[in-house]
Amino acid sequence: MRLEAGKVASELAAIGRRFYSRGWVLGTSGNFSAVVSRTPLRLAITASSLPKGTLRASDILQCDGRGRVIAPRGRAKGKPSAETLLHIEVARRRDAGAVLHTHSVWSTILSDAWPSGAGDNVAALAIEGYEMLKGLAGVTSHEHRELVPIVDNDQDMTRLARRVGETLDRHPGAHAFLLRRHGMYTWGATLADAERHVEILEFLFETIGRTQGGPSWR
Amino acid sequence: MRLEAGKVASELAAIGRRFYSRGWVLGTSGNFSAVVSRTPLRLAITASSLPKGTLRASDILQCDGRGRVIAPRGRAKGKPSAETLLHIEVARRRDAGAVLHTHSVWSTILSDAWPSGAGDNVAALAIEGYEMLKGLAGVTSHEHRELVPIVDNDQDMTRLARRVGETLDRHPGAHAFLLRRHGMYTWGATLADAERHVEILEFLFETIGRTQGGPSWR
Amino acid sequence: MRLEAGKVASELAAIGRRFYSRGWVLGTSGNFSAVVSRTPLRLAITASSLPKGTLRASDILQCDGRGRVIAPRGRAKGKPSAETLLHIEVARRRDAGAVLHTHSVWSTILSDAWPSGAGDNVAALAIEGYEMLKGLAGVTSHEHRELVPIVDNDQDMTRLARRVGETLDRHPGAHAFLLRRHGMYTWGATLADAERHVEILEFLFETIGRTQGGPSWR
Amino acid sequence: MRLEAGKVASELAAIGRRFYSRGWVLGTSGNFSAVVSRTPLRLAITASSLPKGTLRASDILQCDGRGRVIAPRGRAKGKPSAETLLHIEVARRRDAGAVLHTHSVWSTILSDAWPSGAGDNVAALAIEGYEMLKGLAGVTSHEHRELVPIVDNDQDMTRLARRVGETLDRHPGAHAFLLRRHGMYTWGATLADAERHVEILEFLFETIGRTQGGPSWR
Numbered sequence: 001m002r003l004e005a006g007k008v009a010s011e012l013a014a015i016g017r018r019f020y021s022r023g024w025v026l027g028t029s030g031n032f033s034a035v036v037s038r039t040p041l042r043l044a045i046t047a048s049s050l051p052k053g054t055l056r057a058s059d060i061l062q063c064d065g066r067g068r069v070i071a072p073r074g075r076a077k078g079k080p081s082a083e084t085l086l087h088i089e090v091a092r093r094r095d096a097g098a099v100l101h102t103h104s105v106w107s108t109i110l111s112d113a114w115p116s117g118a119g120d121n122v123a124a125l126a127i128e129g130y131e132m133l134k135g136l137a138g139v140t141s142h143e144h145r146e147l148v149p150i151v152d153n154d155q156d157m158t159r160l161a162r163r164v165g166e167t168l169d170r171h172p173g174a175h176a177f178l179l180r181r182h183g184m185y186t187w188g189a190t191l192a193d194a195e196r197h198v199e200i201l202e203f204l205f206e207t208i209g210r211t212q213g214g215p216s217w218r
Numbered sequence: 219m220r221l222e223a224g225k226v227a228s229e230l231a232a233i234g235r236r237f238y239s240r241g242w243v244l245g246t247s248g249n250f251s252a253v254v255s256r257t258p259l260r261l262a263i264t265a266s267s268l269p270k271g272t273l274r275a276s277d278i279l280q281c282d283g284r285g286r287v288i289a290p291r292g293r294a295k296g297k298p299s300a301e302t303l304l305h306i307e308v309a310r311r312r313d314a315g316a317v318l319h320t321h322s323v324w325s326t327i328l329s330d331a332w333p334s335g336a337g338d339n340v341a342a343l344a345i346e347g348y349e350m351l352k353g354l355a356g357v358t359s360h361e362h363r364e365l366v367p368i369v370d371n372d373q374d375m376t377r378l379a380r381r382v383g384e385t386l387d388r389h390p391g392a393h394a395f396l397l398r399r400h401g402m403y404t405w406g407a408t409l410a411d412a413e414r415h416v417e418i419l420e421f422l423f424e425t426i427g428r429t430q431g432g433p434s435w436r
Numbered sequence: 437m438r439l440e441a442g443k444v445a446s447e448l449a450a451i452g453r454r455f456y457s458r459g460w461v462l463g464t465s466g467n468f469s470a471v472v473s474r475t476p477l478r479l480a481i482t483a484s485s486l487p488k489g490t491l492r493a494s495d496i497l498q499c500d501g502r503g504r505v506i507a508p509r510g511r512a513k514g515k516p517s518a519e520t521l522l523h524i525e526v527a528r529r530r531d532a533g534a535v536l537h538t539h540s541v542w543s544t545i546l547s548d549a550w551p552s553g554a555g556d557n558v559a560a561l562a563i564e565g566y567e568m569l570k571g572l573a574g575v576t577s578h579e580h581r582e583l584v585p586i587v588d589n590d591q592d593m594t595r596l597a598r599r600v601g602e603t604l605d606r607h608p609g610a611h612a613f614l615l616r617r618h619g620m621y622t623w624g625a626t627l628a629d630a631e632r633h634v635e636i637l638e639f640l641f642e643t644i645g646r647t648q649g650g651p652s653w654r
Numbered sequence: 655m656r657l658e659a660g661k662v663a664s665e666l667a668a669i670g671r672r673f674y675s676r677g678w679v680l681g682t683s684g685n686f687s688a689v690v691s692r693t694p695l696r697l698a699i700t701a702s703s704l705p706k707g708t709l710r711a712s713d714i715l716q717c718d719g720r721g722r723v724i725a726p727r728g729r730a731k732g733k734p735s736a737e738t739l740l741h742i743e744v745a746r747r748r749d750a751g752a753v754l755h756t757h758s759v760w761s762t763i764l765s766d767a768w769p770s771g772a773g774d775n776v777a778a779l780a781i782e783g784y785e786m787l788k789g790l791a792g793v794t795s796h797e798h799r800e801l802v803p804i805v806d807n808d809q810d811m812t813r814l815a816r817r818v819g820e821t822l823d824r825h826p827g828a829h830a831f832l833l834r835r836h837g838m839y840t841w842g843a844t845l846a847d848a849e850r851h852v853e854i855l856e857f858l859f860e861t862i863g864r865t866q867g868g869p870s871w872r
Contacts, residue, residue: 018271022241023676023857026786026853026854026856026857027786027789027850027853027854027857028789028850029785029786029789029857051846051849051850053672103785103786103857105857105860105861105864108784108786108861109861109864109865112865129399130326130399130400131247131321131371131397131399131400131401132244132245132247132321132326132400135245135246135247140373141373142371142373142399142400143373153785153796155794155795155796155797179785181783181784181785181796182784182785182796183785192269195269196245196246196269199244199245200244200245202244203241203244203245203247203321203323206323207323207326207327209864210323210327210427211327211330236489240459347617348544348617348618349465349539349589349615349617349618349619350462350463350465350539350544350618353463353464353465358591359591360589360591360617360618361591410487413487414463414464414487417462417463418462418463420462421459421462421463421465421539421541424541425541425544425545428541428545428645429545429548454707458677565835566762566835566836567683567757567807567833567835567836567837568680568681568683568757568762568836571681571682571683576809577809578807578809578835578836579809628705631705632681632682632705635680635681636680636681638680639677639680639681639683639757639759642759643759643762643763646759646763646863647763647766
């Protein structure tokens, strides 16, 4: 697989602007990547610390499978997203073509609504019975039960990436995970698939947040 | 009746883009149809599994009264919406000129707020006393009582279409129905009427959801 | 006073499109007027039953002080808003230059949160202590107490207009009133003043609705 | 430091239009400034009482370090924002390059959710554990604890400016403060930093408001 890098960069930038207009990547939150080569692994990924409402193709870098920049361009001066290792972990373990991280109000609220898991376990949000689940790749009925693992947040990216990797292995059917008080990661075979997953999961988080909110959160 | 198919397709696509911007058809949810011929019955209808924010006239197919495609066009490669049979059921039993299915957060929440009906009965949401009801065709006072039946969701489309048909017959005055955890169907004599019904009902669902939400949902 | 009618019509149409995008005049709800002549009284006013998202200057009619159309134009075929008498009542008793009626979710919710007044009294929503109140004409401190009367809805427009007139006289300081389960009327010396009042009051309704919502509504 | 005044004015106007579209500066609320000269202190600042959705560069004035206009231009006829003294206080004590005041629903709600402090103390909203905090200048971990002081509102601008100054001195680490029932002030080394701070804090206010809302407010 080898996608045309300029086209991918334009598409990632357009996704950023769309998500910004929905309020899902305010501040400089959120980061987006797409696999442009599988062997060796090459990711197009948003540069660090950029506002997403004005994202341009020149704000997209390329990095290798260890997160080192191999094609720095534009105003970002070549520093990839601090969370690049998480993108690589997902791209590898899920064979994903695109990885999108959003940071919406409802995903942040839901990521904080269950206690941390004990020991090696992580908490998880269960979503079941919604027709919208059928928009997730491979799901064919609303009776599907989707478990969205919740990983505790961590500023040590190497440690967090390892934890994310373990979580992905333990939840082979999961289409997304939440970072506690930090938002959501989801992915897909293509950028269009990953963007659809974002819309579906953000919809479900809002629906569940408004429906099941207990006395201490709504 | 025989509408100009190209114009209808453009209008359906524009409705899709408007609803998408409101957040009523995220993911690939939602589908829209208009009757282009009554005898024999011909529907212009959105192709299956398309994102609605970029919907174009070429994404609109034509199908006959049994849901078979008779005019496949464009990127959708000729597969009509999986819910085509529901559109046909509504178009026939209500003599509707247009049928619109949205999948908003509030319609999903309200569709889940009443238990299933026993036996042949379906649950129903009662809406009463709101001026906005006057925007529904034939309603002339806010004192109108609108019953919105709630049909349990089902992946068996033949069975679901039959159940929808029965529900429409039992609620001859209903302007819409909800599918449980799945969203709303409404219709009208024209596309403009159906779109107005969507706006009115979505407004009422949000108002009721925020007003009457019990301890377990808001 | 004699405003240029074409310019007023364009401004009313633009206000409609702006309010529609905020979700304050969905369906065909809402209507807007501006005084184009004081003696004799002449109002530019939205034609009846039009969607506001596509409102054009040609959708604006002119009527006299009894609500009779004197300048029918465009697609509306000359039928003025059903609520024209309410606009005239406000224009006369408040010497207003513009009257705007919105129909938002939060104004509808708040209009229903207090019981009807007994006898000649109407219910009222008290708003106090908010800096945003200073945007209302003549208010110079957040310590202002604004009473927003709530008038029961009625399909008899002559009777409702009389009731509105009485309410305005009893609440000479009010900048707006609510119709129960129907939305808000506000006004101003100019269209810009009236539009500012809409924004301020909608903000306050949402703030109060989210803050003070009791167990039975939110 | 000496920024090009025309460019600054254009950027302030564009920020106003963006915030207006998000609903953060409805009515004529909100005001924005940028330091164009440090010695002597010169601020570009929004003129008083203007709607922000149509803000233009010509609506931006220049004032000196005592709030007197030195470059009146355009429709505002030279009257600077009534809250100019607060901007000057922040610009001086924080060495800020830009000061932004928004007036959103959630900041207004949160500003009212804690009682006034006794004596010289002001109330404060504590925000802790959110990844989004890392978007605040100098914050490097979600484990940061941000205290947002809440200052009681006051129409006496000289007294309020003094109170704001004292509050800033007592909370040297604070990136923002709230005025009770009035909204938020935040700032940054540049306009881009200040705008990022607005987005981050508005996100956090909404998240906290929806999460921790007690029985009497949501």
